Amino acid sequence: MIAVFLAAFDALPLGSFTGRAHGRQYLVTRQDFSGAKSQKLVAREMGGTDYISLNLYRLASGARLKPCEMPTQKVVDFVLDLRPDKIEDHP
Template sequence: MDQPRDRELDALVVKIPEGWSSVRVSGQTWGVTRTTRANGKVVSISAERLSDAEQISANVWITTNGPVLKPCEVPADAVVSFLRAAAPQY
């Protein structure tokens, strides 16, 4: 990822609260879980749209060079788009 997107990813991830929460994105309610591991070096985020089976999940590795997004079976752009829509609501 490039520097501006690294900073954006970091800013979005820190807004998601630890544990389970719900958020509305595009009129749909999503259940979002954030789990921080490895002394804060890995953040896992998973989200499931509560009206169907749509899911988004990723790990974010916090490195000395900035965050590294590791999406799980979804495109990175889908994860970032979801975070852009969800984070401001927290």
């Protein structure tokens, strides 16, 4: 399961973006620190109250997921369902 989660997490764009998960719209920020050995994702539901926050550590012994004051399953389900909005290039 961790490999599926990591693949979904790594597919998300760095920086801030909007996207949908579980039928709701979110403003999401994904950041890398220390050469991507430490990563953070924060998402706020637009027009709602849901909030997602997690830290991900890429250690020699394997990845460690640390949700911020919420169940691990909530952040895993969110990342697996999250679909970033397409960014349109305008001339």
